Amino acid sequence: MKVVVSSLNAKYIHTCLALRYLKSFCGDEFEVDMAEYTIKDPVMNIVSDLFRRNPDVIGFSCYIWNIEETIRVVSMLKKIKPELQIVLGGPEVSYDTDYWMKRIPEVDFIVMGEGEETFLHLLRELSGARKYHFVFGAAYRNGTGDVCINPGRPKLALDDIPSPHRFAEDVPALPNRVVYFETSRGCPFSCQFCLSSIEVGVRYFDMERTKADLLYLIESGAKLIKFVDRTFNIKREYAMEIFRFLIDNHRGCVFQFEITADIMRPEVLDYLAEHAPAGVFRFEIGVQSTNDATNELVKRRQNFAKLTRTVTKVKESGKIDQHLDLIAGLPEEDYDSFRKTFNDVFALGPEELQLGFLKMLRGTGLRHDADKYGYVYMDTSPYEILGNAIMPFSDLMRIKRVEDVLEKYWNAHRMDRTVRYLIGRQFRSAFDFFQEFGDYWEERGWQKIGHQLEDLFERLNAFLVYRGTADRDVAEGLMKLDYFMNHKYKPRKIWWDFTLDKTEQASYMHMLANRPDRVSSGFAALRLSEKELHKHAVVETIPFDLPRYEEDGTVDRSRSTLLAVVYEPDGAGPRYFTLELESTILYPQQ
Structure with missing residues (x-):
């Protein structure tokens, strides 16, 4: 009897530990193959691959993120191979088991709870006497098609389970x-x-x-x-x-x-x-x-x-x-x-x-206890709430907007310096920043379109302009630094107009190549020629004393800062250096 255990993972990089436990526990007695897919894979591709394996039994590991996709696969498999024995297991089907057996008539068995020992016992019965009522922890259909749910199985001693981590494949x-x-x-x-x-x-x-x-x-x-x-x-x-x-x-x-x-x-x-x-x-x-x-x-x-x-x-x-x-x-x-x-x-x-x-x-x-708190929620996975007695759907949608910009602007760490400054100096709290920005984001329909890195900076800048944010020059200066530091190589385009024209940039590059000690010993140790600077570095002025701001948070506009960002030729990432300038000096004289 050939057995396949399968699951649809949320992403390709994920693996399903449950399949490996089942294979390790049953592999001495049965030929067990593992087949992993993702919820984004076309159903036809999954079904075709499973059909090609020609199994007698397929077991699917089911979770809230894959149950609906798994049901579509199961339905199609049963149509093209009616004799195939289909088993479901996993946390999503271990509860309300009668519901699942009735909702998915193509399913022959459900394994409830820890599955290793129950699945092995079920395989033995499938290949032998087929006395399914002896398989504790399993649900099945009897000869008249009625659903039967057996008592649960005692917990297995964990060290009786062979290692799931030793498969050469x-x-x-x-x-x-x-x-x-x-x-x-x-x-x-x-x-x-x-x-x-x-x-x-x-x-x-x-x-x-x-x-x-x-x-x-x-x-x-x-x-x-x-x-x-x-x-x-x-x-x-x-x-x-x-x-x-x-x-x-x-x-x-x-x-x-x-x-x-x-x-x-x-x-x-x-x-x-x-x-x-x-x-x-x-x-x-x-x-x-x-x-x-x-x-x-x-x-x-x-x-x-x-x-x-x-x-x-x-x-x-x-x-x-x-x-x-x-x-x-x-x-x-x-x-x-x-x-x-x-x-x-x-x-x-x-x-x-x-x-x-x-x-x-x-x-x-x-x-x-859902009724006790007035919960309404999705009928199918992921069963997310749509509201309760004190948190209406409208409030949940507002918080969804917070989640959206939180992922893009904090968790992705694209502009930590800028976000910390805005939250600390320009908004009442972190939540208020993400909420206001999230509202602005959705009003413009940006949640419906994709974005490049520069788009994220442009949209934040547009939001700051729209709300009349004070000291926007400070935020913009930090955004420039964050943008430069988000590239492995010298960026080909920027989202703002350079403060320095090409002549001024060339003048600063000349100065940096010939007087690197004016910046720091660390910069001088790079020993970069003027040609190398033009190829692997970028310069821009920041309208306040950036080193002092980074040291103690003081915004001092009496001195501007020359920002020099150097990109390693091998893509190892950028390093930035600063040179304080008198605010009246735009660029050094030739």
Whole structure:
């Protein structure tokens, strides 16, 4: 019997860990192939590839991001190969299983919850006596077509599952794909919007096995490993041992963890600050809300003061990037409350702030209590809310505009200097900047069209002009620097009119080539000729003392600044240098 396990990933770089667990657990008894696609792939292409493999059984791993696309694939497969046995599994179909069996008549079986042992048992029955009522954790159709749902299966001892990371077919793609890895299953918390709250307790894989798998992946060329543990740091000793191991063996691989920041122990933070190599670790921290009443209603225990301590200490170390998550639409969080939550978290200065919207996932307590809070939400995945008693759809749409420009202007880090200046000096708060700009953006229909890098700068500049922003020359000067620093090579076009004409630029280039010591010893050490400067550098004047502004935030217009940006010929990136000039001097005399 030939078996294929398949999934439609959100992006090509993603991989499905579930398929690898199923293959590793069942591979000794059955021929199991893995077939991964993306939700953007044409359905016909997916169906054609699966048909070519000529399987007897296909199992699909289902999530909120792929269920609707998977249903289309399943429907088409059953039409062209009616005898094919189709099995669904994964978190999206593990709850409301009767609904899924009735909605998708082409599906023969559903595996509920952890699937390794149940799927193997099901394959044995499919190839043997076909006594499906013995397969705990599975749903099936009996001889009359009625849906039968068997009792659940006891949890499997994790170390009984062979490693999912040792398949030779995966090795060539490791440097270019995200590798998902788990050291534990389960979550100790009970957040009512999360599926992890349903599983009681936390189980861990053996430490030596975990280290061996990680070392194998690192040595095989993995560049990014994402740990899918719901709370990686819940067991301090376990987390610390893995941190130490990765620090000693990382070889340039990057590791991302989901952590609960308010339980992070000071000694762990001190160790990471001292020993973690810069850029090797990333932390994802689910803040969700800073409203205490909201957190209490969703059974989310969180000490924001301790969370702030952790995030601040990690940021001060300069070693670890932090990705903080928010959820708009939680109970008792109206627009003004969410504005406060956003500003509370943005003030922590995360490298990335992810603004998400509440999804009423099947099986969660919040979906069960939806009527209590007046929730209305999408009937199909991703089950995103459309409003509740205190957060109408109109407010959600306003926050959507915040999300749009937040992604483009903060999370993408295209103009950090400019955004920090505007938020700190020209707007009441970070949220107000993103909201006002987001409203302006949508009024002009820009959300419907694409954009190049220069478009983003032009649109921000147009917004600042439109609202009559004070000290716009300062913002524009910072935007020029941000723009230059966003290129690996000397930009061919700019979004503003150069302050300097060609003669003035040539004059400054001549001065920089012949008197590099006037700039700095670092610039002089580059030993750039005038010809090289013309080819690999750009100069522009900034109408204030840029070095002083960067040092203490003072805007001093008594001196202007010559900005010289030098681009490495090999595309390694730009370096910028400054030379303070008297504001009355436009360019040096010949």
